[in-house]
Amino acid sequence: MATDTLDLLKDCQLSVKQVNPRQYVANIPQLSALEVWFQRPKDIVRKLLSGDLDLGIVGLDTASEYGQGSEDLIVVHEALEYGDCRLSLAIPKYGIFENINSIRDLAQMPQWTEEKPLRVATGFTYLGPKFLKENGLEHVSFSTADGALEAAPAMGIADAILDLVSSGITLKENNLKEIEGGVVLESQAVLLASRKSLLQRKGALDTTHEILERLEAHLRAVGQFTVTANIRGSSAQEVAERVLSQPSLSGLQGPTVSPVFCKRDGKVVADYYAIVICVPKNFLYKSVQQLRAIGGSGVLVSPLTYIFDEETPRWNNLLKELGL
Ligand SMILES: Nc1ncnc2c1ncn2[C@@H]1O[C@H](COP(=O)(O)OP(=O)(O)OP(=O)(O)O)[C@@H](O)[C@H]1O
Ligand SMILES: O=P(O)(O)OC[C@H]1O[C@H](OP(=O)(O)OP(=O)(O)O)[C@H](O)[C@@H]1O
Ligand SMILES: [Mg+2]
The missing domain is CATH 3.30.70.120 (Alpha-Beta Plaits)
Incomplete structure (x- = not known):
């Protein structure tokens, strides 16, 4: 997502100037009060929560997983129109799952007991358990890995996986299928802010306003x-x-x-x-x-390059959200 993020900012006339790709700090000449840091997606969310970052761009999936519903995290722009994917439950097409096509079917399978629960592999250890509990799956155990989760069922490590799906090719190539009611969330890139920063850090709100205006003007125009x-x-x-x-x-x-x-x-x-x-x-x-x-x-x-309206609805929403 890093390249898409840089491309989007460039399209908003906010070119990120990085001295070399191994340097994790950069600047945007048009925004002199701003410093850009390149970080892993989950660290961006963590650092927003700890107050080390004021704004961040990540996928909504990462924001929801590591933000864990925190009041301090605000979604300033919820649709930056790239990084489209969904967090979805998938099971094998074969064996005992051959005729299982919905999360209800899965929950009603007699195989899952306290001693022998449904084993789910996922990197989403907050959203995963929450979702399966809300969907009536009682006997579930979780394992986690950082990548290549699609291999887990064939390796015999898990019965199901909960991971990001975009084109669905990785699932297909690994003989897995999504099921009805199995989508945890639809995700795309979002602009996040720390509520504390916007309220307390001098200049943070003004800079956010400018970035938001540029993003909205550009994204409205591209269509x-x-x-x-x-x-x-x-x-x-x-x-x-x-x-x-x-x-x-x-x-x-x-x-x-x-x-x-x-x-x-x-x-x-x-x-x-x-x-x-x-x-x-x-x-x-x-x-x-x-x-x-x-x-x-x-x-x-x-x-069309930009459409600047009188005021952007998202800015008014942000002020309301901040109680300003
Ligand atoms: N196949 C995909 N298609 C589109 N977007 C995706 C896809 N996979 C992931 N994403 C989006 O990109 C974001 C970053 O994922 P990615 O796996 O590229 O991060 P990463 O840099 O490898 O981070 P980490 O090392 O923490 O996994 C995800 O949170 C998600 O929103
Ligand atoms: O539906 P598709 O278009 O096939 O994309 C889905 C794959 O993309 C992501 O993996 P990524 O490429 O980020 O590798 P990783 O899991 O090792 O991070 C995700 O974890 C899936 O494995
Ligand atoms: Mg990855």
Whole structure:
């Protein structure tokens, strides 16, 4: 996730300057009051809790596992849109599990007793037991490892595993399957803060505000295109009405309509109007079709870099969360 994090910050014009890759401290020239430290994900959460870090970027899975519901940990941005994965329970496809397809089926298997519990291998020793208990699995024992958990059932070390799944390829290659109701949480990269830092450390809240604004402006923009087109019409009002009659053309705040002037018979007239709208990327083709349907021509599509709103909803949520 480190590379994706650096790429995201760069896209927000917050380039992290690291002297060399073996140095764990760096800076961001645009944010002079900030110091960047490269740490293992779990250590980032631990150091937020101990007060050694003010802000951190990790997966929600790591935040939940090592944050353990602490009141001092605040999720400032819950969807940085990378590091997508889920924490999920998986069992072998074969043997006694062949017809087990849900966590209910698993809980109802007669095999699990106090003497011979369901053996689960997981690195998530806080979330794992909590989840299985909440799902009615009484007789469970846990073992832990730092990686390659998918090997545990075939090695005879465990009956099930609880680990991160993204494409599902690792599970498939190891003859394992996920089951209905077995997802503990959906995860992606999040921006975390220490509540104490934001309330007590001078400048921490201002810096968080700036980072949050840049992240939101960038992430809002990546899903959109700016579309401009020329439309023949009798007035801006009439063109706007035609544009707004189409479901995919309303844009962020309705269309901008400007007259396109030309000189005819010595007079300056406007027969055409230029419209500018923002369009979600997945609606692009539909929007182009709708523009054509209302007489649009010369459709230009450009990427959007930032969308700065008046104020970001997440900033207001953060202030509320902090009681400010
Ligand atoms: N296969 C995956 N696809 C997408 N995201 C993943 C995947 N595996 C892990 N992640 C996300 O990346 C985060 C970091 O995982 P990763 O295993 O890369 O950390 P690490 O640097 O190896 O740390 P550690 O050594 O503590 O395991 C996870 O917490 C999770 O949010
Ligand atoms: O569903 P997939 O796309 O196959 O990805 C899932 C795998 O990715 C993670 O492992 P990682 O590569 O981080 O190795 P590790 O378990 O040794 O940390 C996770 O622990 C799974 O093993
Ligand atoms: Mg890992």
